[in-house]
Amino acid sequence: xxxxxxxxxxxxxxxxxxxxxxxxxxxxxxxxxxxxxxxxxxxxxxxxxxxxxxxxxxxxxxxxxxxxxxxxxxxxxxxxxxxxxxxxxxxxxxxxxxxxxxxxxxxxxxxxxxxxxxxxxxxxxxxxxxxxxxxxxxxxxxxxxxxxxxxxxxxxxxxxxxxxxxxxxxxxxxxxxxxxxxxxxxxxxxxxxxxxxxxxxxxxxxxxxxxxxxxxxxxxxxxxxxxx
Numbered sequence: 001x002x003x004x005x006x007x008x009x010x011x012x013x014x015x016x017x018x019x020x021x022x023x024x025x026x027x028x029x030x031x032x033x034x035x036x037x038x039x040x041x042x043x044x045x046x047x048x049x050x051x052x053x054x055x056x057x058x059x060x061x062x063x064x065x066x067x068x069x070x071x072x073x074x075x076x077x078x079x080x081x082x083x084x085x086x087x088x089x090x091x092x093x094x095x096x097x098x099x100x101x102x103x104x105x106x107x108x109x110x111x112x113x114x115x116x117x118x119x120x121x122x123x124x125x126x127x128x129x130x131x132x133x134x135x136x137x138x139x140x141x142x143x144x145x146x147x148x149x150x151x152x153x154x155x156x157x158x159x160x161x162x163x164x165x166x167x168x169x170x171x172x173x174x175x176x177x178x179x180x181x182x183x184x185x186x187x188x189x190x191x192x193x194x195x196x197x198x199x200x201x202x203x204x205x206x207x208x209x210x211x212x213x214x215x216x217x218x219x220x221x222x223x224x225x226x227x228x
Contacts, residue, residue: 046073057084064089073097083108095120098152111163117156117174133178153177 026048029040038050047070057063068079074097081090087108093101100120105113132142154174162169173180 046070048072066090066092068092068094081105095152096122100152107163109163112161112166113163114161115157115159116154117158118152119155119176120152131176131178 026040026042027045030038032038036050038052040047040049042048049069050067051070052065052067054065055063063084064081065084066079066081069076075094076096077094079092079094080088081092083089085108088106088110089108090103090105092099092103095101098120099116099118101118103116103118105116107113129143129145131140132144133139134141153176155176156174158172158174159168160170161167
């Protein structure tokens, strides 16, 4: 019985020492009901370790809570999102502070509503190559090298689902924040078609004249001669 009392007396002391150690390492932090240390900000002002962040309702947008891990002030790995009632409504994956890979969002009833795919870029890499798209088209007309910064872009398939039934409503394909148009030809630098993509051939005056004469006719075979 005496040993048991000693253990009880030692527990507050152990907790106190732990808090003092954390206080020596971090500028600010929070202690949960379970005694876990969260929301730690180090002496350099950088967020480190597990965080729980609450976002209040704003301009009609519902509030939510999110939890995950910070590494040197950037989000890393899987972050979970909950509504204010505690229901899970999203799972997001981060790399170097930017979204990377598959992201999933749910209704409060657990129904999958949307799947997104992103690509995160490493800010430690000094440079990055990005594509330049033509105005009003889906064609890559050039590339340029820029100084790399921490960011992420829409990359890959996005899928939207109907609640309750789970029926797929819509899909989108993204290429570095550019929506890929269905059946749109992609061209490399210099106008050369990429492998496997049919190249559009400009029609000559003779070809246009032939199409005009034979419009609406069936089984008309055009020869390689002009004027037919």
